[in-house]
Amino acid sequence: MSLDILPIVATLRRHRLTATLLVLQIALTCAIVCNAVFVIGDRLAWMTTPSGIAEDQLMRITVSDIGPRKDIHARVEADLAAIRGIPGVEAVTVGNSLPFGGNAWNSGLKLDRSQRSSSVDVATFYGESLAETLGSRLLAGRMFHPDEYRWVDDLVAEKATSSHVGIVTNDLARRLFPDKSALGEEILVGGEPVRIVGVLERLPAASGKAREDVNDTVLMPWRMIPAYGGGYFVRARKGETARVLKDAVAALKGVNPRRVVVEARPYTEIRGRFFAADRAMAVLLSSVSVALLAVTALGIVGLASFWVGQRRRQIGVRRALGASRADILHYFQTENFLLASMGIVLGMVLAYGINALLMKQYELPRLPLAYLPVGATVLWLLGQVAVLAPALRAASVPPVEATRG
């Protein structure tokens, strides 16, 4: 092998233009595919962010009542009772938003009153027994007591006073109180003092937050009403989600036939919609990567065939001088390996350049070094597979070719 390299380099210098083009193509492919695979991985990681809730058992139904709205609380209770009566319903509540549900409610959060600006912007969740209904796991402290809940519209109209308690997620608890337990600490949510009584494992925001702080959320003991944008969140027994959803819509229509059902969806679909653009991007990047590798492989086949065709006499001479078929095969394989290596080295530099641009423009993290050996291996293999057919054809050139032309 090693003896072959010098003559190969000498030959390649005579095909400088085509060889350069091939190296360039491999380099560009390497750079684009490395970054594409990186972005795909990034999107997949985001898409699979755990929500910590009973995803496949949950659904959301939003309705809109027509005409004057009186006796809101009694009507909510009647709706909830109707849904509870459906066989297979494990829990139901009216809540303001769902993890990755698209409808975010945000509040500024401060650690104490003297602080002028908010420490963090947190997503807030309301709804009686919301955490219990969704199936969020409690890590420490307790859930809300029934007597701590207040109707959200009563609070807004100042007809009721807040019970000043809240539940935070573990991520937020650790961000706010890195050195001690958050339980019993007081924070200010939207200006209201709140004592932390519980810590949830996680409860990701509905939308609009950066990935690293998507779990910075607070649960408040407020009873939500549909007129304020609340939806009915229902948890069904395992495997009965589809039927319960249909029955729940019918039950809500039964309570008031004149109402409009704005949305009735299983949670899996809600989550799917939230990540639809990321999924589309991942699919697109995968297809482009495959297409790029295919185009590059075909390009290698085309150019290698051309070289083989051009060098038939030269190959014949070598065969006549005693080179075996395997020698000829190795010659073209080594040639491809050299070209691919040059392409890979250039491609890696390019890949980091593109990555630097992406980091600036799209706030992507740095391309991990692990991509280098993997990308190199893939391209070497691709080159070897692509060059095999032309190389075999070269190996089959008979020694007698030396006497032709």
Place this chain on the structure above:
Amino acid sequence: MFGYYVELALRSLRLSRALTALMILAVALGIGASMTTLTVLHVLSGDPLPGKSSKVFMPRLDPRDKEGYDPTDELPVQVTWADGMNLLHAHRARRQALMTAGATPVQSDDAAIDPFIVPARYTTTDFFPMFDVPFRFGQGWSAADDASRARVAVIGADLNDRLFHGENSVGRIVHADGVDLRIVGVLAPWRAVPHFYDLNTGNYSVGEEVFVPLGTARDAKLKRNGGLECWGNKSSDEEGMETANCVWLQLWVELDDAAAVVSYRAFLDGYARDQVALGRFERPARTALPDVMRFLDEQRVVPSDVRLQVWLAFGFFLVCLVNTVGLMLAKFMRRAGEVGVRRALGASRRSVFAQLLTEAAIIGVAGGIVGLGVAFLGLAIVRMQPGAASQLAHLDLAMLLVTFLVSIAATLAAGLIPAWRTCRIAPALQIKSQ
């Protein structure tokens, strides 16, 4: 002569079908991918108000309290009720409209049709002429209707089809959230892309189907569902939005020329300073007056994914072109013998060059045609994606033409080096080696 070149080119292309197909495919894939993503970008970054977007402006103020003040903070894109009304009633622009988003259940007189929710816009009379909204029947309401909070409405084309089978429904009644509104106008199909006048409801949200005077909507307690940003500790009650410490209305003004812009800007600055002096605004007086396109630019309306896709497609195209150059070079060089014979028989370098470029151009045309198919397919896939914006992606005539030109130009450029290399072959050398 050209006909002869084409004939020669076709014959040569037929001789190496696999290579030709490969080149055409590479060009087509590159062109198709680039055109698909460019079309999407073109649609999403388009001018929603062609010919007029430079005359329509959004006055921006900062009515927030001192808490968390940071001079580098962006100004709100919405206004409070008080500021909106003050600026609206000042009539310092040719036209002005104050508006907010809603969603209202609509009920048909036909009991067989279930009530359904449509997006609504609560606005003032100038909305229609300012945004060049086309009417099919009737017209917008009057300033007097705004003032008297008349129970009138303009409905969209879709809603008119749904409720009145597309007939002229002017004068009839639409039941919105239990409130009877007299229809004064029916729109022709209309949708602003991007949904520039209110990005809070989504950058590319679908058009509204019910338009109601702002005052009427507030009187009738029609459901509001637009963006809301509040400050201070007082919670915002739906009923008390007029006095709440919240921005929730969009204000747009139409100004005819640069002089009008300068004078409106001066007026706006003066207004902000007055409010600071009055103690209503706690932060230093700051204003802005972007026009439509500048506003869209500042708000980064075009999704960053779309730009990323365009770059990706161009990268892909570049690889395909490099691939094509390499293959074409191989193909042309393989014909060195043939070129040598033609040169020896008296063909000039120029004519060999022209003939080889013709061959490249034919690949370009073929690549363009197949690429168009790829672009159509790509856009069909884009339209299948969820999301309001993606459904808008259609190839238009200009893009079609660009596809061909780019394809031919790219392959010609790709053919230049190989053709030049090949036509430099010395005739004698080649003949000898035959």
